[in-house]
Amino acid sequence: MFSVHLSKDGGEVTVKFPWKVSIVAFMANPPVMKGDADAAREAFATLARDPFFDVIEVNVLPEEAWRRVEPIVRETGIEVASGLQPLVLAKGFNPSSLDEGERKKAVEAIKEEIKISAARGIRKAAFCSGPDPGDKDREAAKDQLVKSLKEVAGYAEKLGVYVILETFDRYWDKKQLIGPITEAVEVAKEVREEHENFGLLWDLSHGPMLGERPRDIVVAKDYLAHIHIGCTKKMPDGALKDWHPGFYRPGAINGVDDVKELLEVLLEIGYRGAVGFEVKPEEGQVWQEPVHAAKGVLYTAFAKLAEEKLLR
Numbered sequence: 001m002f003s004v005h006l007s008k009d010g011g012e013v014t015v016k017f018p019w020k021v022s023i024v025a026f027m028a029n030p031p032v033m034k035g036d037a038d039a040a041r042e043a044f045a046t047l048a049r050d051p052f053f054d055v056i057e058v059n060v061l062p063e064e065a066w067r068r069v070e071p072i073v074r075e076t077g078i079e080v081a082s083g084l085q086p087l088v089l090a091k092g093f094n095p096s097s098l099d100e101g102e103r104k105k106a107v108e109a110i111k112e113e114i115k116i117s118a119a120r121g122i123r124k125a126a127f128c129s130g131p132d133p134g135d136k137d138r139e140a141a142k143d144q145l146v147k148s149l150k151e152v153a154g155y156a157e158k159l160g161v162y163v164i165l166e167t168f169d170r171y172w173d174k175k176q177l178i179g180p181i182t183e184a185v186e187v188a189k190e191v192r193e194e195h196e197n198f199g200l201l202w203d204l205s206h207g208p209m210l211g212e213r214p215r216d217i218v219v220a221k222d223y224l225a226h227i228h229i230g231c232t233k234k235m236p237d238g239a240l241k242d243w244h245p246g247f248y249r250p251g252a253i254n255g256v257d258d259v260k261e262l263l264e265v266l267l268e269i270g271y272r273g274a275v276g277f278e279v280k281p282e283e284g285q286v287w288q289e290p291v292h293a294a295k296g297v298l299y300t301a302f303a304k305l306a307e308e309k310l311l312r
Helices: 030-034 037-047 063-076 083-089 101-120 138-159 182-194 204-208 214-220 256-269 289-310
Strands: 001-010 011-016 022-026 055-058 079-083 124-127 162-166 198-204 222-229 272-277
Touching: 001 289, 011 037, 022 079, 030 037, 037 055, 037 063, 055 101, 055 272, 079 101, 083 124, 083 182, 101 124, 101 138, 101 198, 101 214, 124 222, 138 162, 138 182, 162 182, 162 222, 182 198, 182 214, 198 204, 198 214, 204 214, 204 256, 222 256, 222 289, 256 289, 272 289
Parallel strands: 022 055, 022 272, 055 079, 079 124, 124 162, 162 198, 198 222, 222 272
Antiparallel strands: 001 011
């Protein structure tokens, strides 16, 4: 967590950033995704000891890798959250599958990783919806997703774990069922009817691919549980990619003004979750480079917002 110091006309004020700050470790340091124990230890040793960060989001690490990072978690008191998105995006488990057998397999895989997470003291787990099947089967797939989310949330509730669904693009890159924030809210309403331990994650880097601006998340104010900050990658041919380049990299769409707008909306709706970075090094970059660039962007965006609200 951090603060900004402002001065005007002889007066001074220090403003504390009002949310916890998190970072997706397996995106920042990609070998972590593969369960590399050395990379995991390096990432945790660096990020957990950086006073800027309050939470580290990470995939469910193999036992050897977890043994390497657990002492750092205990020493620093850093909060850890589980990112289960790779189960869906990389391993192909689909919680919205129209094939009931495949849907159940996805639910069991997610539940197993939540079980491991809970045993490690992790109390939040996020994943995504599974691929969009197209116009014809979309509503049926949403019904399947709601069924899966209720089953997962019910199981997680007994373990003290909060379940989060992340919205992704539908047409450009990851092509997930959920999807537009308005449809995510419809799903969340149904799940919340039975389980309070459920919320939504909106990612700034997915906004351009969904045609959404930060202002659009107001509709989800009662369900937002987590926020990601990052960039869409615009290719030379105009295609949009969910590659999470660092800020200011070639083709990176989002910038300080977008982050400032997002923070302003979060203040207006009384958001109380964490704000996390999801940035990835590109070829030739040391992994810490996009992390530090993102820190600078968040600091500057918040400083501009604080100055605008308090000193003008």
